[in-house]
Amino acid sequence: MTVRPDVVVLGSGVIGLSTGIRLAEGGARVLVRTAAPPARTTSALASAMVGPNLSPPDDPQHAWTDETLRVLRAEPMPGVAVRDGTLAARPAGATPPFAERTPGFRPLADDERPAGFGTAFAVRLPLVDMPVYLAYLLGRLREAGGAVREEPVGSLDEAAALAPVVVNCTGLAARALTGDPDLHPVRGPRIVVRNPGLDRFFMEAPMAPTWASIFPHGDHVVLGGAQRRSDDTTPDPAEAADILARCAAIEPALAGAEVLEHTVGLRPGRAAPRVEAERRGGALVVHNYGHAGNGVMLSWGCARDAAALALGAPPA
């Protein structure tokens, strides 16, 4: 981009790309500056289920989730498939408030629930195959005129020298850029196995440090179910074996499935996402980071509000 951009977006994960698209499609000249390409972000490691919307209606996360669900249901996008699945919890009577609003909601009878689960209900939600989806978002951003340059900024002031508006979508790296003490790494392993024939997903409520999640994406299945405050991204074979065993106890077809990938991502943990604007010298800096384990789910809602703040309009 030779012309001075209207907005510099920092980051090309799901948050930076969605926000960049909203801005570029709204007519702004957008430059994305990123430390790593989309395929090497935390976003590429998400599982990734969108919904259910269990936050109270007055929590901003409720409206953000609703907006993402609206966008994903309205516009077919590569990597996104609406699938039937089961949400479950070990204790009985643990159906969360608002669960019955989820599309496809149906409590499962005693003989339909996996062994060891006192609560389980069927739902129908979008699952996102993140590498495919991020490649689509990148192409859509470029089609809307957005430019992408792979070079990290050293500070928000450096970014502010590039354009009158900066949107900070740097995920966990926002810790270094802003000094935000609330932002912390939450380690999450991701195991990818060859799909033995599953088409339904399964997600155990993450009420403990470990749980089971099974997300089929065509020829492969993404398994997960661990969170720990740590910035260690070294894959741990014992942790992977534990996840495989927990998932196979629910879906026996997964026992012995060929492991294709074992990686570890760091969720950008924060009590709540930070979506707000601040003045920095002559520039407007809009923050959009700290989405913890829900960045995909909140992406289009936060993109809408961050873009509105960047363009000087009040968020919806």
Ligand SMILES: Cc1cc2nc3c(=O)[nH]c(=O)nc-3n(C[C@H](O)[C@H](O)[C@H](O)COP(=O)(O)OP(=O)(O)OC[C@H]3O[C@@H](n4cnc5c(N)ncnc54)[C@H](O)[C@@H]3O)c2cc1C
């Ligand atoms: C195992 C696992 C499973 C998950 N499952 C789900 C799920 O099912 N549903 C869901 O909604 N979420 C899920 N998440 C959470 C989700 O992945 C995150 O919330 C989301 O990826 C955060 O996106 P982001 O764009 O803010 O950050 P990131 O994807 O980390 O992107 C940050 C970007 O900032 C760039 N950057 C960093 N520093 C600089 C700098 N100085 N200058 C310029 N650019 C910079 C990086 O290169 C990167 O492009 C999961 C996460 C993990 C680890």
